[in-house]
Amino acid sequence: MKRYLSGIDWAMNSLDHAAKARSGIGHISQVVLELDGEIDSAVLRRALYGFLRQFPLLGGRARRDLNLCPYWKVPDKKLIPHPRLSMIRAPEEPGVLPPLEAQINTPFPAEWEHLSFTLLRSGARNFLAMTFDHRILDARGAETLLDYFQRYYQKNGFPDVRQAEPPHLDHWKEKFQAGRKVNRMFLSLTREASRSFPVSWKSRVCKLKIAHLAPAQADLFVENAYAQAGYLMLMPYALARSVQVMHRIFAARHIPGRVYLIPVSIDARLPEKSGEQLFFNHLSFLFFKIEADKVHDFALLLASIKEQMYAQVKNGLPEALTQASLLLRIVPLPLTDFFMKISSRKILPAFAFSFVNSAYSGDGFMGRGVRNIFHLPRVPNPPGVGIFLNQFKGRINLTLSYLEGVLSEEEAQGILRELQDTGHEQ
Amino acid sequence: MNKDKMTTKDIEAVLTRQAAAILSVSADQVKADAPLHTLGVDSLGFVELLVFIEKEFKIKLMESGMTRDDFRTIHALAKCISQVKG
Numbered sequence: 161m162k163r164y165l166s167g168i169d170w171a172m173n174s175l176d177h178a179a180k181a182r183s184g185i186g187h188i189s190q191v192v193l194e195l196d197g198e199i200d201s202a203v204l205r206r207a208l209y210g211f212l213r214q215f216p217l218l219g220g221r222a223r224r225d226l227n228l229c230p231y232w233k234v235p236d237k238k239l240i241p242h243p244r245l246s247m248i249r250a251p252e253e254p255g256v257l258p259p260l261e262a263q264i265n266t267p268f269p270a271e272w273e274h275l276s277f278t279l280l281r282s283g284a285r286n287f288l289a290m291t292f293d294h295r296i297l298d299a300r301g302a303e304t305l306l307d308y309f310q311r312y313y314q315k316n317g318f319p320d321v322r323q324a325e326p327p328h329l330d331h332w333k334e335k336f337q338a339g340r341k342v343n344r345m346f347l348s349l350t351r352e353a354s355r356s357f358p359v360s361w362k363s364r365v366c367k368l369k370i371a372h373l374a375p376a377q378a379d380l381f382v383e384n385a386y387a388q389a390g391y392l393m394l395m396p397y398a399l400a401r402s403v404q405v406m407h408r409i410f411a412a413r414h415i416p417g418r419v420y421l422i423p424v425s426i427d428a429r430l431p432e433k434s435g436e437q438l439f440f441n442h443l444s445f446l447f448f449k450i451e452a453d454k455v456h457d458f459a460l461l462l463a464s465i466k467e468q469m470y471a472q473v474k475n476g477l478p479e480a481l482t483q484a485s486l487l488l489r490i491v492p493l494p495l496t497d498f499f500m501k502i503s504s505r506k507i508l509p510a511f512a513f514s515f516v517n518s519a520y521s522g523d524g525f526m527g528r529g530v531r532n533i534f535h536l537p538r539v540p541n542p543p544g545v546g547i548f549l550n551q552f553k554g555r556i557n558l559t560l561s562y563l564e565g566v567l568s569e570e571e572a573q574g575i576l577r578e579l580q581d582t583g584h585e586q
Numbered sequence: 587m588n589k590d591k592m593t594t595k596d597i598e599a600v601l602t603r604q605a606a607a608i609l610s611v612s613a614d615q616v617k618a619d620a621p622l623h624t625l626g627v628d629s630l631g632f633v634e635l636l637v638f639i640e641k642e643f644k645i646k647l648m649e650s651g652m653t654r655d656d657f658r659t660i661h662a663l664a665k666c667i668s669q670v671k672g
Contacts, residue, residue, distance in 0.1 A: 391657050392622060395629040427611065473630070474637045516630055530607055 161234040162532065163217055163227065163529045164327040167429075167485025168441045170230055172295050173222050174496035175540050181269035182541065183364040185267045187294040189537035191258060191302040193520075195286045196529040201279055204288075204526065205245050209311045213240045217323055217439060218296065220494075223512055229327040230489050232296075232440075235272070240518055242484035245278040252283040261368050263291045264538045285396045288525065291535075299535050299550075303519040305438060310522050322436040328486050338483035345477060349449050349507070355417030356412050356508035359542050366538045369572050371580040375554040381582055389462050395515040396465040398582075399424065399448065400458065402547045403465075405523055405578045406511055407455040407569050420450040420510040427516070512539060512546035520552070537561055547579070592671075597643070598664035604638050605631075605660060618661040632657075643667050 176187040210239035217234045219241060224230050235528050248259045263278060269561070272566065280286070292302050301455055308318040373381055385397035403420060410420075428444035429437045448468050454460050472478065488496075520533055536558035539546035544566040548559045560572055592600075596617050605622075606613040608631045616625060622632065640647055645667065656666040 389656055392627060392632040393629050468630070470636070472635055473633045474640075515628075517626065 161216070161323075163232040163234055163323060163440075164225075165219070165222065165230045165232060165489065165500055166325065166328070166482070167488055168443055168482060169295065171234075171485055172441050173230070174491075174493060176293070176295050177493040178497040179538075179541065180267075181494075182350065183360050185265060185364065185366075187538065187540065188268070188291060189294055189299065189302070190264055190289050190291045191299070191306065192260065192287055192289045192534050193306065193524060193530050194526055194532040194534075194537060195288060196531055197527075198281065199279060199288065199526050199528060201245060204277070205242070207313050208243050208245065208309070208527070212243055212275070213237065215321070215323065215439070216240055218230070218274055220272050220274075221298075222295070224492075225327070227327060227329060228490060229449065231327075231331060234323070237364050241273070242521050243265045245272070246276070246278050248278055248280045249564065250280055250282040256280045256282045256285070257368060257370060259367070260287075260289055260536055263289060264368070264536060265365055268293065269478075276451040284539075286528070294441070294537075296439055298427075298443055299514070299516055299537070300429075300437050300519040301440070302535075303533065306525070307520045307522060308438070310525055313526055315410055320436055321438045323439065325440075327440065335483050335487055338480040339487055341346045341448075341475070341480040342478065342484040345447065345472075349421055349447055352418040353416065354419050354421045354507055354510065355415050355452060356421075356510055356542065357544055357566045358414070359508070360563060360565050361541070363541060363544065363565055365564040367562055367564055367567075368536050368578045370536070371558045371576050372532065372534070373556040373558070373580065376472065377416065378551070378554055378556040381556055384582065388458070389466070393462075395424070396462060396469060398459045398549055399513055399517050400465055401579060401582050402511070402513060403450055403461060404455055405456065405575050407452065407547075408549075408578075409567070409575070410510070411451070418452055420448075420452060421507065422448045422450065422511060422513055423509050424448065425512075425514045426478060428478055437544055446472050446478065446482050451499060468494070509543045510545075511543050513548070515549040517550075518550065518552040532557065537557060539563065547575075592613065592668070594664050594668040598660060599638075599668050600634070601660045601664055601667075602643075605635060608634050618664070619659050622656050622660070639663070639667065643671060645670055653670065 172187060179187050189364060193549060217232055219235045220232045222230055223233045250256045250259050259280060268274065274296045275513055276291045278289040280289060290302060290306060297305060311318040382394060385394045389397040424442050424446045426446055429442045446469060449464055450464060463548045518533055524530060532555055533552040535548055535550055537548060539561040541563055544563040546561045550557050561574050602618055603613050603614045606616045609626055612655055639645060650670045652666050656662050
């Protein structure tokens with residue numbers, strides 16, 4: 161069986177290919193559930209196998225069809241392997257972060273493996289981590305998969321999951337028009353030299369720092385955002401704060417360039433089909449260009465981010481990007497890395513950023529309460545640094561993901577501390 | 587429907603349908619008097635709603651004199667759009 165890949169899926173395959181070529185580790189991420197008690201590993205293993213074997217694409221791999229369209233080769237149902245599940249007991253200090261960090265620095269052992277699970281215990285705290293290949297799941301998809309697993313476990317049923325996708329080899333005029341729109345946007349972004357950290361193509365180890373804003377701190381964060389950026393403007397506020405924090409590092413290192421370019425990933429699921437869009441990537445991007453000499457004025461910075469966001473949504477840029485990316489599927493994976501290296505001589509983002517709401521709808525997982533959910537993605541290289549925020553049950557989690565050598569320990573600690581302080585300031 | 591002759595209720599129904607589409611839920615799950623953040627609208631969804639209002643009702647929001655409170659609920663938005671359109 162074939163599942164044709166979208167343009168964004170192909171971009172994720174390109175990132176994965178490039179990451180493997182440089183570090184041996186693909187474009188992987190991790191979603192972590194903090195639970196209020198331990199789970200029986202044998203029960204989890206059995207239930208996971210029963211659930212996941214309904215989705216043979218989890219044992220698939222990318223191929224190219226005779227019509228040149230890339231597709232995901234879905235194996236026969238009986239070939240689905242048992243999911244890997246490991247148990248880790250971590251000391252209370254430094255806690256579960258080192259073993260979680262180790263998970264995203266370990267490649268999947270085989271080309272057809274895309275998921276693994278870890279049960280962690282540290283003192284009285286319990287966690288379930290799912291490490292996933294970004295080619296088959298995005299962040300919301302990963303949470304939804306665990307949500308559907310919980311519904312399956314409770315025998316409640318879950319929505320039909322679409323496993324087929326057409327090749328999208330029609331409406332070429334619309335695709336080329338979208339490509340023109342995207343091209344114009346990229347040209348406008350790249351007029352000035354951008355600031356970025358020196359690219360280290362050989363960096364292998366991804367490091368993580370994480371902070372959790374408890375509900376009271378998160379409320380203050382939201383209050384500050386509404387007061388300074390406007391009602392519901394959490395993402396622009398968090399981005400503006402992140403730009404200011406990162407600017408201090410760039411300025412201290414005297415990194416040249418006039419602007420910061422920041423890609424922000426956004427959810428692009430079709431509203432009428434969001435329940436079905438579990439697997440693969442349903443993302444698009446907004447792109448922000450911030451002039452470095454205007455970063456100090458927070459009100460101006462916020463206004464610029466909001467204006468750019470509004471203009472891009474109004475011009476349908478996220479949709480155009482999704483359409484235009486379908487044209488890129490013709491490029492073979494080894495060539496995408498080559499183009500990436502060429503283009504990185506001229507234009508590089510300063511850091512990656514996202515702010516997502518939780519897609520996990522339940523309160524519990526296998527009879528245990530879910531206290532928190534957070535994400536630990538392996539950041540793409542370039543830019544080699546990413547700030548990722550997510551909200552769950554009134555909490556806000558901040559994750560800083562960076563490649564070893566791109567930031568010093570002191571810089572990374574400083575970034576996290578300053579971002580966390582946003583939840584303390586009045 | 588003639589958009590110039592729409593009542594506040596009609597506008598509210600249009601906005602409710604659009605908010606439901608943005609949130610990927612059915613329209614009956616969207617309460618017109620609930621603050622938008624309690625419905626799950628985030629910054630991107632809010633901007634999508636604003637762009638929709640500008641296109642659908644031909645209103646320049648920046649020049650309409652709408653205040654922060656006018657954006658809190660679908661009901662408040664509908665009332666305000668109705669007044670702006672006169």
